[in-house]
Amino acid sequence: MPSVTVRNVPEEVHRAIRVRAAQHGRSIEAEMRDILESAVRPSGRIKLGSLLAEIGREVTLSDEETAIFEGVRDKTQARAASFE
Template identity: 70%
Template sequence: MPSITVRNVPDEVHRALRVRAATHGRSTEAEIRDILERAVKPEGRPKLGTLLAEIGRELGLTDEDFAVFDEVRDKSPAEPPSFE
């Protein structure tokens, strides 16, 4: 796993990180990892399925429009691949 070194962190910031980590019951390093993860992976980011559903709604598609896919879908079990 990659490592990151952050230099020249002000004393006040380091102290605040230690306090925040203690409040959450984890090490300062674990707290920094959590902060970084939340910063680059926000919960509100759009997901592909949500975006596709929104496009369908904008086009005026309904559940009945998609029912045809259930009718024509091949429901037989898939055959496992043969490597011979």
């Protein structure tokens, strides 16, 4: 796992992280990992699969429309790729 060094952190920021880590029962390093992860992976983020599933639930297809998709499906067996 990669390491990151952050230099010249203001004393107030370091103190606030230390207090926050103590409140969460973590080390300063663990708290900083959590802060970084929260910053780059917002909790409100919707993943693509979840979004597609939600769209599918909202769309109501008739039996005729569903039959169109069933008829289009290619039922032949997949072949292994050849790179020669």
